[in-house]
Amino acid sequence: xxxxxxxxxxxxxxxxxxxxxxxxxxxxxxxxxxxxxxxxxxxxxxxxxxxxxxxxxxxxxxxxxxxxxxxxxxxxxxxxxxxxxxxxxxxxxxxxxxxxxxxxxxxxxxx
Amino acid sequence: xxxxxxxxxxxxxxxxxxxxxxxxxxxxxxxxxxxxxxxxxxxxxxxxxxxxxxxxxxxxxxxxxxxxxxxxxxxxxxxxxxxxxxxxxxxxxxxxxxxxxxxxxxxxxxxxxx
Numbered sequence: 001x002x003x004x005x006x007x008x009x010x011x012x013x014x015x016x017x018x019x020x021x022x023x024x025x026x027x028x029x030x031x032x033x034x035x036x037x038x039x040x041x042x043x044x045x046x047x048x049x050x051x052x053x054x055x056x057x058x059x060x061x062x063x064x065x066x067x068x069x070x071x072x073x074x075x076x077x078x079x080x081x082x083x084x085x086x087x088x089x090x091x092x093x094x095x096x097x098x099x100x101x102x103x104x105x106x107x108x109x110x111x
Numbered sequence: 112x113x114x115x116x117x118x119x120x121x122x123x124x125x126x127x128x129x130x131x132x133x134x135x136x137x138x139x140x141x142x143x144x145x146x147x148x149x150x151x152x153x154x155x156x157x158x159x160x161x162x163x164x165x166x167x168x169x170x171x172x173x174x175x176x177x178x179x180x181x182x183x184x185x186x187x188x189x190x191x192x193x194x195x196x197x198x199x200x201x202x203x204x205x206x207x208x209x210x211x212x213x214x215x216x217x218x219x220x221x222x223x224x225x
Contacts, residue, residue: 104153
C-alpha cells in the first residue's frame with residue numbers, strides 16, 4: 001500500500017510570513033499533484049509535477065518534486081489570508097486516475 | 112459550462128440503511144472517480160469508472176458499489192450503513208482514463224450516519 005505523509009498537519013502564521021509544506025513517501029510515483037480545498041468544496045488542482053527534480057512556480061507558490069519522485073514540497077512566499085485552506089498532495093502510480101492522497105496540511109494565515 | 116455536480120449535497124441516514132449518491136461529470140468527460148473523505152483526513156479512493164466499466168477499486172468492503180451510465184453520469188451505493196461511513200463523498204471527472212489527466216472534483220455529498 002502506498003502512503004503519503006504530509007507535514008505539518010496544522011500551520012497558523014501571520015500574513016507576510018513564508019512557509020513550506022512537505023509530502024513524503026517510501027514509494028515512487030509517476031506524478032504528484034497538489035490541491036487546495038476550502039470548507040464545503042472539493043479539492044482544486046494547483047499543479048502537477050512529473051519529472052524528478054522538477055520545480056514549478058505559480059505566483060507566490062513554488063512546487064518541487066524530489067529527484068527520486070518519492071517526495072515533494074510546496075513553498076509559499078509572503079502568505080496572505082486568501083491562502084488559508086487545506087493543502088493536499090496526491091500521488092499517481094501510473095494506473096489510470098487512482099490517486100493516493102496525503103492527510104493534508106491545514107493552513108491558516110492571520111491578517 | 113457546469114462543473115461536476117453531485118446530489119444531494121447533504122444527507123442524514125441511520126445505521127443499517129442504504130444510500131445512493133449521484134454524480135454528473137463535466138460535459139464530454141468519460142471517466143468518473145469516487146473518493147471518501149473522513150473529517151480531518153485526505154480523500155481515499157473508492158472506485159473509478161471509464162466508458163461504463165470499472166477500472167479501479169480501492170480498499171472498501173462489498174457494501175460499496177457503483178455504476179456508470181451511458182451518459183457518463185455515475186451512482187455510488189452504500190448498503191448496511193455504519194457510523195464510520197459518515198464522510199464527505201467526492202466525485203471527480205476527467206476527459207479520459209490516462210496518466211496525468213486533470214481531475215475536476217465536485218463539491219461532494221456530506222453523509223451523516225446516526
